[in-house]
Amino acid sequence: MMAVFIFVFSVTTLLMFFVSYCRSLMASSSRHVLSEEVRDVTGIHSGASPRDYARVMQLLQLCPERPQDTTGLHAVGAYYWILNFAQATLLRMVPALQPWAEQERAGCAYFAAVALDRRIAFSREMLAQQVDL
Amino acid sequence: MLGSATLAIWYLGTALELSVVVCSVARKSFLRYFFLNLYMLLSVLTSVGRWYLILSGFGVNTDQYRYLYFYTDALLTLALYVAVISLFADVLGELHFAKHLRLAAVVLLLGTAAFSYSVVAQSADRLSTDFAYQLSQNLYFVGLVLTYLLWGAVLKVRETRTRLVQFILSLGLYFSACAASYALKNFTDRYDDILKYVDPLLGCLLPLAWSLTILRHTEETRLAPASLVVVPR
Numbered sequence: 001m002m003a004v005f006i007f008v009f010s011v012t013t014l015l016m017f018f019v020s021y022c023r024s025l026m027a028s029s030s031r032h033v034l035s036e037e038v039r040d041v042t043g044i045h046s047g048a049s050p051r052d053y054a055r056v057m058q059l060l061q062l063c064p065e066r067p068q069d070t071t072g073l074h075a076v077g078a079y080y081w082i083l084n085f086a087q088a089t090l091l092r093m094v095p096a097l098q099p100w101a102e103q104e105r106a107g108c109a110y111f112a113a114v115a116l117d118r119r120i121a122f123s124r125e126m127l128a129q130q131v132d133l
Numbered sequence: 134m135l136g137s138a139t140l141a142i143w144y145l146g147t148a149l150e151l152s153v154v155v156c157s158v159a160r161k162s163f164l165r166y167f168f169l170n171l172y173m174l175l176s177v178l179t180s181v182g183r184w185y186l187i188l189s190g191f192g193v194n195t196d197q198y199r200y201l202y203f204y205t206d207a208l209l210t211l212a213l214y215v216a217v218i219s220l221f222a223d224v225l226g227e228l229h230f231a232k233h234l235r236l237a238a239v240v241l242l243l244g245t246a247a248f249s250y251s252v253v254a255q256s257a258d259r260l261s262t263d264f265a266y267q268l269s270q271n272l273y274f275v276g277l278v279l280t281y282l283l284w285g286a287v288l289k290v291r292e293t294r295t296r297l298v299q300f301i302l303s304l305g306l307y308f309s310a311c312a313a314s315y316a317l318k319n320f321t322d323r324y325d326d327i328l329k330y331v332d333p334l335l336g337c338l339l340p341l342a343w344s345l346t347i348l349r350h351t352e353e354t355r356l357a358p359a360s361l362v363v364v365p366r
Contacts, residue, residue, distance in 0.1 A: 006274050007316035013281055014309035020284070021302040027356045028295055028349075071345055 022079035025072050026107045029114040038117045048113060050105035053080055056112040063119040064126070073115055080108040142333040147180040149340035156347040165352065168219035169300065172212045173340060179205040210272045213304075214242050217279050220301055224286050238279075245275055270315035277308035295354040296346055303342035310335050 039045055042056050060073070087101050153173040157163040163170055182201060191197045218238040225234055283301055292298060314331050317324060 003270065003316045003319035006270060007313055007320070010274070010277060010309045010313035010316060013277060014306065014313060017284070017302055017305035017309055021299070021306060024295070024298050024302060024356060028354065068345065068349060071341060 018075075019079065022076055023104075023107075025076060026111045029111050030107070032114045032117070034113055035117050035120070038113060038120065042113050042116065044110070044113050048106045048109035050102050050109060052109035053105065053112055056109055056116055060112060060116050060119065063116065064123050066115075066119050066122045069115045069118060073112065076108050076111050080105060083108070138330065139333060142330065142337060143180065146333060146337040146340070147177055149337055149344065150174075150176045150180075152344045153340045153347070156344045160347050160351075162347060162352065166219075166300070168212075168216040169343065172209070172216045173343075175209060175212050176336075176340075179209060207272070210276065211242065211245070213276060214245065214279065217276065217283060217304065218242060220297065220304075221283055221286070223297060224283065224290060224292055224301075241275075241279070245272070270312060270319055273308055273312040273315060277305070277312045280305045280308050293355040294352070295350045295356050296352060298356055299346040299350070300343060303339055303346070306342075307335060307339040310338075 034042075034044060041059065042052060044052055044056075057077075083101050083105050087098065087105075091097050091101055150173045154163070154170050154177075157166060157170050182205065183198070186198055186201055187193065218235070221238055222235055280301065284305055286292075287298060287301060311332065314328055314335065318328055
């Protein structure tokens with residue numbers, strides 16, 4: 001009985017900590033201003049929309065990986081997947097939370113766009129170093 | 134006998150624990166987060182001790198290895214509690230009731246230490262796997278409750294330091310996942326084949342998250358407190 005209680009409580013707090021962790025990752029990127037070229041290539045001008053995420057992720061795969069952002073992208077990717085799943089199932093019963101979920105998914109897309117911006121800058125730096133050599 | 138996958142995860146975990154200390158020293162944050170670093174150093178020393186015992190010919194199923202495992206695990210959990218208390222002190226350092234809170238945390242720490250010691254000492258003859266799972270489940274659950282309270286304090290005082298917030302959230306994730314994993318083992322053995330890899334993997338994620346936090350953010354990086362609340366108020 002005790003094990004069941006601990007399991008339920010732990011899974012609930014795990015989900016809560018995971019959501020907060022992803023939000024803290026996204027919040028640390030929210031102040032980053034996207035470069036002109038990333039805005040052009042992703043189509044994110046005034047603000048990201050939830051549907052931008054898939055496109056930005058495809059663009060990210062075209063860039064060389066930057067070790068510092070891989071874990072964050074995986075975590076936010078999982079958060080985006082959970083939000084999609086929740087929207088398709090649980091949130092249908094609570095329509096008031098739909099705008100919140102949309103806003104969160106848009107946040108995930110902006111986080112991915114910031115990662116793309118940083119990867120492009122990183123690739124440029126590497127290229128410049130190779131040219132110097 | 135440990136499988137190659139288990140050994141690989143173990144080596145990776147130890148390397149990541151060491152990387153937390155290296156990153157802290159490189160970013161001049163070693164003393165700032167002394168107790169977090171102390172926990173990581175103790176984890177590395179524990180791994181070295183366990184390897185030494187295995188290399189000396191004592192397998193993982195021997196009594197010698199079990200004793201070392203139990204006592205070092207209890208010691209590590211206590212070191213992690215001290216790290217949580219140090220985070221409490223950091224978050225609540227400027228509040229007038231911080232002194233009482235620190236005292237309560239120390240009493241809880243000593244109580245847990247005494248409880249763990251007495252349980253292990255009295256049950257030395259039945260240091261079985263089931264018993265170990267139950268003890269670990271309870272210790273991780275206490276850690277989870279402490280971290281949950283700490284997270285409540287972070288939201289209450291509207292903490293903005295990115296590093297501190299991410300350290301606490303990673304710790305919360307770690308304790309929740311460990312407590313859930315041990316609880317699952319306690320009420321069913323159906324997932325044992327998967328769960329035997331889960332715990333060492335969880336042990337890798339905490340140092341990985343802490344290393345990345347130290348590398349990504351400086352002590353001056355700040356977050357908007359409103360962005361941490363799951364559902365905006």
